[in-house]
Amino acid sequence: MNGFAIVWQERALFLEGLWNTVSLVVAAIAISVPLSALGAVVLVEAPRPVARLARALIDLTRCVPFLLLAYVIYYGLPQLGLRFDAWWAGLVTMTLYNAAYLAEIFRSAWLALPKEGFEAARAYGFRPATLYRRIVLPQIAYASAPLVGGQIIVMIKDSALLMIITVREISFAANSINANYFTPFAPFVVAIGMYWMLSLIVEAWVRRVASGARLRYG
């Protein structure tokens, strides 16, 4: 049988894979963006020792290979009594790993912003929470969108590694079809197509934000 016909026959497996990849990526973004925004606030504004601790944790996370982080969380933590199923272990891994990178991206975007506007906001009676929400974070978002988009694409591709800890995502689907039917080409091409499509969606979002930024900053 033709490889693509097999893929079509096994489409339920692929759709499940697509769903798991998308749900992992979306959930990881939803958690890691606010977490890393908070991380950036700590890096920039917290008292020295707290900022140092955050810095150390972020550097540590960024220096661990993604795959090993996934291994430790899925296979290692149960030894300490913390057990996740594969999807949740994948989510924790992706969230931690990306939050570390995003915090660094947000921090550098923040430091590059002009400070006069922040002082003006203080002079006009903004309190810190409103100042961050209304003045600081929106400007960070515009400034960092291209890098954030790049990081999300990295995250989408990293998620393929989660097949090793048995998450039933896109690569897992492709791999299991190959293993069962000995037809590597079609399933892997379809998997690549799916990752590509997801990345294009992210690119489209980046272009939209970037045009908003052009409107504002020229």
Added chain:
Amino acid sequence: MADAAPAVSARLVCKQFDGIEVLRDVSLDVAKGSTACIVGPSGSGKSTFLRCVNWLEQPTTGQILLNGAPMGVVPSPKGGTRPMTAKELALARTRVSMVFQHFALWPHLTVLGNVIEAPVHVLGRPRDEAVEDARRLLARVGLEAKADAFPHTLSGGQKQRVAISRALAMKPEVLLFDEPTSALDPEMVGEVLEVMRDLAKEGMTMMVVTHEMAFARDVADTIAFFDAGRVIETGDPKAFFTAPQTDRARRFLTRYGI
């Protein structure tokens, strides 16, 4: 008694940065509805003093009173004072608006967004009302057509007029100007000063740090001349510009051809 109190009263304000004295015993009263121009050489502490009024800088010692109420500190019942909490300080700052040398507009918001931002998100005024108010304020500085533009598309003079509208939108008791025309091309200075003249005429209480001596002479009700962190002359602009009391002021004015 509250009516008799000056809009701003600075009493023996001192400020040190890392042990370096930048303000020493600065006292100045600004009557309600009057304009005080603060002049003097660069580095004489003019801007630092202005920034003490809204507590962007904390005086090391001394007092700022806004319509009789202390800024930055709260009198405690046992006598003495305690520093304001962040919340109290934010609230107190809404009574004073500031216009900055480099405009300090919020670049991610439109012109209209800049003007309504603090009224809506700090004072909690209804948005419709704030928008209506903002359009009126922009119209009076001739920028109603720019309401939906972003700041980076404006000239310096236009930016500063937006900044003045933003300041007025808070309905402040006092308006502080920190060298509002120093960052402008010479052709744009006039349009900003004209707006400030109108405000002075309408009885807005203003404190203006400036190097525009003609403006100070024509518009100010009070002049304060700073040198090396002290106020060394205060009073009526006519007297100051025609017959300065000190050598230092005379030399300063000579540089402006006065």
